Amino acid sequence: MEKTLKANNFTEGKILAPLIKFALPVLLALFLQAMYGAIDLMVVGQFASSADVSAVSTGSQIMFTVTNLVSSFAMGATILLARQIGEGKAKKGGETIGACITLFALIGIVMTALIVPGSGILASIMQAPKEAFELTSSYIRICGAGMLVIIAYNLIGSIFRGIGDSTTPLITVAIACVFNILGDLLLIAVFNMGTAGAAIATVFAQAISVVISVLLIRRKKLQFKLKRNHIRLNKKLFARITKLGLPIALQDLLVGISFLIIQAIVNSLGLLPSAGIGVAEKVCAFIMLVPSSFMQSMSAFVAQNAGAKKYDRATKALKCGIAVSFCAGMIMFYISFFHGDLLASIFSNDSGVIEAAADYLKSYAIDCLLVAFLFCFLGYYNGLGLTKFVMIQGIIGAFGVRVPVSYFMSKVLPISLFKIGLATPCSTILSIVMCLIFIIYVKKVKQY
16 A cells, blocks of 8 residues: 655744754664664674774775765755755656666766775775775775665665655665664674675665665655656756755765875874774764754755745744754763763773774864854755855865864874864864855845
8 A cells, every 4th residue: 555755845834843853853864874884883893803993994984985975966856856845846856866866876887986996095095004904995895896775775865855754764774774783793793704794784784775665665655756767867957966966065075085084194193093083983973963964954944945935934944953953062062072982982892992082082072062053054055055155165174174284283292183183173163154154145145
C-alpha cells in the first residue's frame, strides 16, 4: 500500500515549531552520520593499532571532504526543489530529480577514476606518517572505488530535504549506521582487518542503505512523478542546479581543504598528534550537530519562503535558529572545554592520543558558541540563493585566517594542538563579521 508523502509548507503559520520539527530529524540524521564515521575510529581504536587510528582519521578526513563536496553541490537540488514548492510548482520535481540522478552519476564516475589511482598521492599530500602511509592509501582507494554508492547515498537525503521531508533521510542514515556497526565489528574486531575493514564496512553499509531506501521510496506516493525519460542530460536544469550548488560546493571544498592542510600540518608533528587530531575531529562532528542541523533546515525553510516572496518569515526563522543553536552551543562549550579527555577516551585507549585530542578540543569549544551564529547565517543565505557570498566568505575565512594561523601556531614554542586549533574560532569570527555586514546589503539593496 502506497503512503502519500506531502511536502511540508513552511510559508504559513508558526515559525519556530515547524522549524524545530523539521530540524529534529535532520539533527538525528546528522547524529547517526557522525556515529557512522565515529564507529570506524572507535572500533579501530579499541581493536587495532595507533597506525590504524591515524590512517582511518586521515583517510576519512579526505573522504569526508570529497563526500561533503558532493552533498554541498546537491544543496542546489535542495534549494531548487524547495523553491518550486514555494512557487506552487511542485509537479516539476520529477524532471529536477531526474536531472540530479544523471548529473551526479557522471560526477561519481569521474571521481572514481581520479581517487582510486590517486590514493597514494593523496596520502602523500596529507603527509601521512610513514607507519600509517600504506594503510591510509588503502582506506582512500577502497572508499574511492565505492564513490557511486556514496554519492547515491548522499543525494537521496538532499532530494527529500528539498521537498520538505526530513524523515526519509533519517531512515536512510539509520540503515547505513546499523550495517556499518555490524560490518566494523565483524571485519575489525573478529577478522582483524583494521583500516581495510573500516573502509569496506563503510561502502558496504551505504550500498545496503541505498538499496533499501529505494525500495522504501517506491512505496511512497509523491506529489510528482519521476519517469524514465526524466533521467537524461537536461542542460537547462543542470545549469540551474549548478548555479545554486556549485558556489556552496566550492566553498565547502576549499574549507575542507583548509582542514586537510591543518591535518597535514599536525601529521608532520608525529603519530600521536596525528591520531589525536583525528579523534578530536570525530568528537567535533558531534558537538557541532545542532548548528549543522539548523543550517540545512534553514536552507529549505528560507528557500520556500523566498519562492513565496515572504522574506519577513525567512528573517524570523534566522533569529529563531540562532537562539536555539546558541543555547545548545553553551552546553557543548562546557563539555568540550572541561571534559574533552572523557570524550576522546571513547575513541582511543592510548593516553597520549587522548591528551592530544583533549588539548585540541579546548579551542574547538570556543567555536561551539560562534558557529551558532555562522551556520544559521549560511543556511539563510543559501535559502535566498545567495550562494556566491557563502562561497566567498568561506574562502576568505579558510585561507585568509584558518590556514595561516594554524601554520603560524605550529611554529610557536611550546607547540600545542590548542594553539593550532585556535585558527578555527578566529576564522569563524571573521566570517560572522562578513555575514553581519552582508545582511545590510540584503535588506537595503536586495530588499529581502
